[in-house]
Each structure stands twice: as C-alpha cells, then as structure tokens.
Amino acid sequence: MAFERVLTRNVGRAAARTVRGYRESGGYEALGRALKLDPGEIVEEVKRSGLRGRGGAGFPCGAKWGFVPRGTDRPKYIVCNADESEPGTFKDRLLMEHDPHQLIEGCVIAGRAVAANTTYIYIRGEYTHAARVLEEAIRDAYDQGVLGASVLGSGFRHDVYVHRGAGAYICGEETGMLESLEGKRGQPRVKPPFPAVVGAFGAPTVINNVETLCCVTHILQRGSEWFKSIGTDERNTGPKLYAISGHVERPGTYEYPIGVTFQELLDGCGGMYRGRALKAFIPGGASAPMLTAAESGIRMDFDNLAKAGSMLGSAAVIVMDETTCVVRAALRLARFFAHESCGQCTPCREGTNWMRLVLERIESGHGSEADLDLLARVVPNVGGISLCALGDAAQGPVKSLIEKFGDEIRDNLRNRRYPLPRVPFFDLGAVA
Numbered sequence: 006m007a008f009e010r011v012l013t014r015n016v017g018r019a020a021a022r023t024v025r026g027y028r029e030s031g032g033y034e035a036l037g038r039a040l041k042l043d044p045g046e047i048v049e050e051v052k053r054s055g056l057r058g059r060g061g062a063g064f065p066c067g068a069k070w071g072f073v074p075r076g077t078d079r080p081k082y083i084v085c086n087a088d089e090s091e092p093g094t095f096k097d098r099l100l101m102e103h104d105p106h107q108l109i110e111g112c113v114i115a116g117r118a119v120a121a122n123t124t125y126i127y128i129r130g131e132y133t134h135a136a137r138v139l140e141e142a143i144r145d146a147y148d149q150g151v152l153g154a155s156v157l158g159s160g161f162r163h164d165v166y167v168h169r170g171a172g173a174y175i176c177g178e179e180t181g182m183l184e185s186l187e188g189k190r191g192q193p194r195v196k197p198p199f200p201a202v203v204g205a206f207g208a209p210t211v212i213n214n215v216e217t218l219c220c221v222t223h224i225l226q227r228g229s230e231w232f233k234s235i236g237t238d239e240r241n242t243g244p245k246l247y248a249i250s251g252h253v254e255r256p257g258t259y260e261y262p263i264g265v266t267f268q269e270l271l272d273g274c275g276g277m278y279r280g281r282a283l284k285a286f287i288p289g290g291a292s293a294p295m296l297t298a299a300e301s302g303i304r305m306d307f308d309n310l311a312k313a314g315s316m317l318g319s320a321a322v323i324v325m326d327e328t329t330c331v332v333r334a335a336l337r338l339a340r341f342f343a344h345e346s347c348g349q350c351t352p353c354r355e356g357t358n359w360m361r362l363v364l365e366r367i368e369s370g371h372g373s374e375a376d377l378d379l380l381a382r383v384v385p386n387v388g389g390i391s392l393c394a395l396g397d398a399a400q401g402p403v404k405s406l407i408e409k410f411g412d413e414i415r416d417n418l419r420n421r422r423y424p425l426p427r428v429p430f431f432d433l434g435a436v437a
Contacts, residue, residue, distance in 0.1 A: 237264030289318025
C-alpha cells in the first residue's frame with residue numbers, strides 16, 4: 006500500500022535528532038503556528054481532527070484537553086506516557102529514538118493549549134537509549150530557544166523533563182504513573198477525581214501517549230481536515246503506527262492509515278514466517294483478546310476491533326502460526342499479568358493468579374475439561390470490577406482463548422495431547 010510517511014518521516018535521518026536537522030523537514034513550524042493561536046483554538050483544532058489517544062483507550066484527545074479547568078492560578082502539567090511496557094509494543098521507542106523533537110514539539114503545543122508550563126516525559130526504565138536521546142534533544146532545544154522562559158521568543162514558558170520509571174507495568178496506568186512520578190509506590194488511584202482536575206502534585210494534568218502528541222504536531226502543521234482525510238471514518242482518523250511481531254517474515258514498526266486491514270498489514274511485512282498458515286493474532290498488545298485466521302480481513306481501527314470483541318489498544322500486533330499452542334501463548338501472558346499486578350485490589354490480585362494456575366495445569370498435561378469451565382467463571386470476576394484496567398487486560402486473552410479455541414482445547418484434553426510439542430521459532434540449521 007502506497008502511503009506518505011508522516012510520523013516516521015524522519016526515521017533513518019540522524020540529523021533529525023538535532024533542532025537544526027529537524028527544522029529542515031518543517032520541524033517547529035506547527036509550534037510557531039500554535040503560539041499565534043488562542044489556546045482554545047488549538048483545543049478546537051484537535052477536536053475537529055478526530056484524533057483519538059494512541060496509547061490504548063482511544064479517548065478523544067481534544068475532549069481530554071477540554072476537561073482541564075480554565076481561569077485558575079493553579080499550575081497545570083503535561084505528562085507524556087512513554088512507559089510502553091505492554092508486551093509486543095515498541096512503536097513509541099522508534100519515535101523517541103529517531104525523532105525526539107517531534108515529541109517535544111507536540112508536548113509544547115499541548116502545554117500551550119491548556120496553559121501548562123511544564124511537561125514530564127515518564128519513560129520506561131528499560132528504554133535507556135531512548136531516554137539519552139530525549140535528554141540530548143531537550144538540551145539542544147533549550148540552547149536553540151525552543152524551550153525555556155520564552156518559547157521561540159513568544160514569552161510563553163515551557164520546560165520539559167525526562168523521568169525514568171523502574172520497569173513496572175502498572176505505571177503505564179495513568180494514575181499509577183502519577184504516583185510514581187511523585188515518588189510514591191506506583192499504584193493506581195481511585196477515580197474520580199480524574200487527572201484533568203487532580204493530577205500530578207494535586208494539580209490539573211493532561212496525560213497523553215507519545216504517538217498521540219506526535220500526531221498533534223502534524224494536526225497543527227497541516228490542519229484538522231488533512232488529518233480527517235486519512236483513516237476509516239470520522240471516528241477513526243489519521244496515520245497509525247503498528248508494531249508487528251511473532252511469526253512474520255519482517256517484524257517491525259509500520260505506518261499506515263488507521264483502519265488498514267490485518268491482511269494488508271501481514272502482506273506489508275512479508276507474510277507469514279516460512280509460508281506457514283495463520284492461526285491467531287492479537288491486534289492490540291498483550292491485553293487485547295485474540296482473533297482467528299477467519300477474521301484476518303478486519304479493519305485495524307478502534308470501532309471495528311471493538312465490534313469483533315477485541316481492541317486496537319497499543320496496536321501491537323502479535324501474529325501466531327499453525328505451530329502455536331494457544332494455551333501456552335495465553336499462559337505466558339497470564340504469567341506476565343499475575344507478576345505485574347500491583348496487588349492493591351482483590352479481583353486483580355487473586356484473579357490473575359488463578360488464571361495462571363489453571364492454564365499451567367492445562368498446559369502441563371494435568372488439566373481437564375472442568376478447568377475451562379473454571380476459567381469461564383473466573384474471567385468475569387476479574388474484568389470490569391478491578392480498580393484499574395489491568396484486570397480487564399489480564400482477562401482479555403483468557404476470555405478469547407475460551408471463546409475462539411474452546412473446541413480445540415477440549416479435543417486436546419480428551420485425547421491427552423497436552424503438553425503439545427514445542428516447535429522452534431527459527432530453524433538454526435537452515436540459517437547456518
């Protein structure tokens with residue numbers, strides 16, 4: 006599919022990591038325009054674009070900005086969620102490592118829109134290289150007058166800081182991230198109040214994902230109508246990054262218009278590994294329910310995936326071929342969520358561990374058909390009633406396992422086939 010690269014246009018251009026090099030590709034023109042607009046006009050432009058958050062929830066970005074109270078002397082903050090600890094997700098890392106000023110520009114525009122003078126980029130602890138690139142870019146931006154007491158000579162002050170996490174998945178949840186940012190244990194807060202009213206340090210706070218803020222840069226540069234012209238419909242607009250991994254020939258981060266079909270994504274990365282048959286795929290990171298090969302024609306946007314019982318989430322597409330044991334795949338995810346649960350609320354703390362234990366019993370060959378019924382009873386007692394979205398995330402893969410592959414699992418249990426043989430991902434002999 007032919008498509009103009011927007012978010013990834015500077016990937017591979019080392020010069021873009023400097024202010025001077027970034028400006029050669031039109032960098033900071035959008036910020037210059039934003040500084041001439043009334044803050045309310047910026048918010049309205051983003052609302053008209055239809056931009057929905059690229060971090061997972063898909064909430065309209067402009068509407069989120071509109072919740073921030075105006076006419077108050079209290080400080081306001083922008084917090085960029087760069088934690089990206091969802092298994093299978095690596096799109097934001099690409100943006101931060103190759104085009105850090107694109108993100109910085111989006112942060113300052115967001116700050117201008119809600120009258121915030123400070124941005125904190127909360128970055129995943131393991132992203133040491135990305136953090137160094139960002140810190141170097143921020144220093145350069147201060148030296149060139151892009152950040153500091155008078156952004157581009159406008160009189161508007163904005164400061165940007167990088168805050169490194171310590172590798173906890175729960176800190177990707179926005180209020181858990183705020184707790185960590187404040188130096189506390191990273192546990193989600195009870196909501197309401199929501200961060201737009203009571204956020205970082207008790208002040209109004211806008212929290213956006215890296216890709217979301219990068220999209221803001223292009224909306225201000227090219228306009229909301231241009232952004233709306235890309236995508237499936239008025240509810241799913243703009244370019245989108247898809248992080249593709251698993252049994253494909255060329256895993257990586259790919260940019261397409263939002264709403265491209267899964268089959269088009271698969272063809273774009275060279276098809277299935279070694280020409281094997283597709284068995285299942287996860288469309289939106291570890292927390293998204295699995296879909297089957299029969300659903301490969303689905304459009305990869307927020308609404309079509311929701312109708313199919315899954316979600317776009319972080320757009321981390323994990324592809325599994327015919328050699329995959331789906332129980333083993335679900336078990337790996339269940340172990341992750343059980344380990345990463347903060348333990349604050351009972352449904353998540355106990356439910357994630359129960360799902361792990363039952364799946365381990367099935368996969369090891371000691372399970373029975375009754376275990377599937379047990380899982381079916383555990384799932385609704387985890388999702389939808391936990392304090393934060395981790396409970397929903399943990400039950401997604403298990404719920405889809407039962408719904409999509411229940412007959413296969415029951416047949417394997419009856420015929421005592423578990424554990425299924427392990428098929429090596431790569432044939433090292435063939436490589437040699």
